[in-house]
Amino acid sequence: MAKANKDISRIEEQMKDNAILDVWTNIWGLKVYTVYPIDKLRFSFIEKGANGKGKSFDIYMDCLRDGTQCFDNWAYDILHGRMQRILADEKQNGEEYPKAFKYTTGENAEKSIGIMNSRNGGYCINGSVPGDGNKKLFCNIPISEHDLRRIAERYTISYQKRKDELEQMREKAAKEQSNWRNNHNNNEANTSIEQKNAQSTQAETKQPSNVVGINKVKAKFKVKAEAPLTDDKGGWKTLKVLDASGRERTVAFGPKAIEKTGSTWNQFLNHLNSHPFAEFTISAEEENQYLKFIAF
Incomplete structure (x- = not known):
């Protein structure tokens, strides 16, 4: 337990700026930030460039989303070896671009981020966005299996609190909805009873049909x-x-x-x-x- 707390403290120290990954090549770098208030991760691809004025672009990825393409599923697959097995199959089949692990976003799915095999061994995180004209601006950041596991571990630990908050929100919303439904049904039942009582009262006070009317005339x-x-x-x-x-x-x-x-x-x-x-x-x-x- 003491070791686990120490590991969590070390990770939290490294994540002071909400970055769960920070890797660089000679030209490009990649920082992955947590944006948990909107349940996303921000992948920031940064080109060093001359005098620090290189190109850069961001891609936001859902932590949770219906279907398989969200980082919560990716983290699980990384930590349990499933991603590594799938990428090994893709390598054997000659795949050169992200296939099984590819997340698309933006208008007409114009932005994407994925994980694929590197030509030099290991893996790459691939980011792609619209460039000038009809061209695509893309970047491949080499990443080791160790770094993949590190980002998955940091995400899993840091996002657990957010998951707990979401679960509490869902339970609260479900309880409120259930209470509203019960109250609504009770109100409908009471209204129905009142209507039936009113109809019954009307029936009781209504003069029977086919009778002669008595008025002031004898x-x-x-x-x-x-x-x-x-x-x-x-x-x-x-x-x-x-x-x-x-x-x-x-x-x-x-x-x-x-x-x-x-x-x-x-x-x-x-x-x-x-x-x-x-x-x-x-x-x-x-x-x-x-x-x-x-x-x-």
């Missing part, structure tokens, strides 16, 4: 059959009657109307029980709200 009816008063939904009472012209009708008594008639309603029920074909006259101050028995 209406005289004759009960049609013995014990004709029936219960309907929501406390409504219906009665089969004949109107003054002899047509069969249905008179409906709403629950509010029954309540407001008070003791008169019970007197009316007693009259119906003792006079199966009774006649009665009725009016309403407000339809279905207040019934007034004129006579029975």
